[in-house]
Amino acid sequence: MTNAYILWNYRRIVRLGQAKDKLRSGHWAFYESVIQALLVEPLAEPPARPRPTYRPTYKVLPPARLTRPIEVHKRVRRTVTNCYFCKYLEGLKKKAQEAQITFNMPNLQSSCYTKYSCSHCSIALCINCFDKFHYYII
């Protein structure tokens, strides 16, 4: 209520000020608009919803990769993204380093980016990893 009174009183002064002094009215109008803006309840922001986008963790290999015959796994084009298997191996290597275990990194020369994925596993795989991924025994 106090604020409302101050505002009311302020507006009265503003009106008087405008009547009295035309030069200052511009400033008064400015201050009044600022005060009004401050008094306006801020719009409640909608709660942040977690994005439904799929973010791979690269921690597990899908069991579908071991489905045979191997012919069901077809290389299909997709938008460029990280190779899942490269990322997976990177993760393993990191974990091994942290635990101070020697990890024999399979020899891969890929840059980790690929525009292919497996039609059966629905996973992005670079050309170098494609076969390794489907035969890799943990």
Ligand SMILES: [Zn+2]
């Ligand atoms: Zn790869």
Ligand SMILES: [Zn+2]
């Ligand atoms: Zn596959």
